[in-house]
Amino acid sequence: MAKKIALISFCTPTFNNSGAASALPYHLALGAKDGGRCDIEIWTYNLNNVDKAGIKKAEEELGAVIHLLPVPAWYRWMFKLHLSILRVFLHFPLLAYFRLDKAAVRTVNEYNPDIVWIYGEELAGLAACFPESDRIVTMPDSESLYYHRVLATDFMTLRLSQVLRYGLAYWQYRSMDRQKSIDGVRYHFVGEADTAFYKGINPASDAVFLRHPHYAWRPRTISFNKPRIRILFAGRYDIFCQHGSDDLLRAIMSAEELRSSYEITFLGRGWERWCDRLRQARWTVNHIIFAPDYIEEIQRHDIQINAIDLGTGTKGKVLDALANGLLAFGTPLALENIDVDNGKSCIVYHTAAEAVGILKEIAAGSARYEAIAEAGRKAVLGPSHDNVMVAKQLFRF
Template sequence: MRLILISLFTPTFNNCRAASALPYHLISSVKKSFSASINVYSYNINELDTAQIEQVEKELNIRIHLLDKPKWLKMMMKLHLVFFRVFLKYPLYSYCTLPQKYIKSIKKTRSDIIWIYGEELAGHSKYFEGSKCIVTMPDCESLYYYRMLRQPWATMSLLQIMKYSFAYWQYKSLEKRFCEKDVIYHFVGKEDADFFKSMNGQANSLFMRHPLYAYNSEKTIKFHQPKIKLLFTGRYDFYCQHGSDDFLSELEKNCNGLSSYFEITFLGKGWEMWSEKLHRAGFYSHNICFAPDYIVELQKHDIQVNAIDVGTGTKGKVLDGIANGLLIIGTPYALENISVKNGESCVMVSNGIDFIQSLYAIKKNIFLYEKIAKEGQKKVLLEHNTMAIARNLFGIIN
């Protein structure tokens, strides 16, 4: 198989300043499944340096060609004039063009598939009419802003409402303008694919599970004693701040009943305040800003908590936790699009009170929740298998 990838981001093993790991792992699996020859054309907006790009080329046995962004766009970025995007009908990077010399070069390869990664580049499919084309979005951005506008805590000011409304209009305009009936639009979110289809009735939208990246399935799933190890992962940021504050406030209130049974670790930036508050309340609590080996650190714990408030697609760190044998306690947005079921292979909670009730239930019946963790790992290793997803995605076009 001959495959051309045109991407906003240069692929990397782990996400590097963008969602750059998904194409990396799909490329790796495609090469194993189809003995594929792959050339990558990247705008490199995640700004990998020459040495990093050469390393990726070596790891994947591919060739990466760097594409220039428009001069006016580079000037805007250099002078920090990005606020001028309010005068644009479409999102900023959708104005990246593909020079004729590259279009001609790509066409000469007579590739089996033209694969485009990044919603803003969806319009590039017009350069290759008659070719088999897949656009991996991977999320529907208009759905993200639609959801934001439904959140009371995210629309407390007129400025917020205007910001999200404008972004929603930009992405919705983009998705309607560049949708082609002969192109496959690939999503890692079921709701994303459905939302895109609802706006573009002729669209060939395709949902496939998010593939796994790195995991170690050899971990023995048995909770630590005398204290079960709880882990909060990811950056304490806009996506989880509201929900995490709710969870952790309730945890602080219930210190007397729970501190003898659970210890708390925060793995990521921004959690220092909460780590200190829980420590003062009586919990054993500490914060790790960065772990040299994320998977090894992850597997030192028993339960992962993700209070994600908003988002689309699949939450990678949640998927990582389940695959690596941790019981996941998460909100509906944290667990959406992952092949698990509440009470059987995960624990889904909606607020801080539900979260505390789940912890009391766990301490009373540890064996049951160890079993749920095992079932969760079993399900995602099967349903999110990267090799199978790559074969299905790039085989379906035939």
């Protein structure tokens, strides 16, 4: 008999992230549906502002009814009146103060779900509204761990204002994790360290790590381009990769012998300064702000470099690269929580000098690294990152 799942989410699930991390619940719900073991209805605050057409599309693709939850008036007015600074006086993060009104609780209970599935760690406390159902909270990352890592990072704590800001956020999320944890609720993470950190706060909790499912992919023949191998930097130039990318690109630019062997493409916003610098140094460079067909675009390239030195959980763009046959080349944080092994199915580097040395090896002979890219694709397209298999484990089908 099919299980009935009621999903309660701060965002409306969408195939790709739209205004929030909205793709993970979509693909887990799709995996549960494709596994043929559930019916699902969705209650969402729609904080990612998906329009009516997008909501209808998600309903059709997931075979689900989507109910819109009212956003609290205090939340709307806080931003209209530019009062968000008041959050510094709160014990928990802002979204942790969202509540379900009696009408919403009643409609969920009338659906009579076997499982109440809550998406977003700030909404974890809503599990207390449904003591009669099995309850799962997909966090999916640990914000407590994120701010813990930030506070341990030199370049993010150069000013007292940064320490105070990130210290407050760490205290709020850690307080929430400690006080909103409920016995009998399963807490689901897509990061192994995230899970361990949460269990360190709540040793008796049922916290589980399941690998992040891959999203879209298409078949392709893996053969690096000639005469220049194509390197891709995918994603915005932001705090998660700025420091690491600056170090790496300075080292690459100084290795003039690589210039005739590679061309570099930046896909995302904020890379203008590096485009100018590399062009001035006579590198072949492309900059794409937005790709209408993301998969088609990334498959034009051979190697994706992710110089991530801040973050938690699983990096979706790295999964996309692996699934679509690119050689994933990145820092330990970029590849964490993905079922790949350094030197066998991906390349992990620790310093910019080490990365440049590997790029020289690839330029001298790419066959070994094409095989690593093939192994990476095989690993990510296997069962550990398959949305049906992950959904079976998550919902205990």
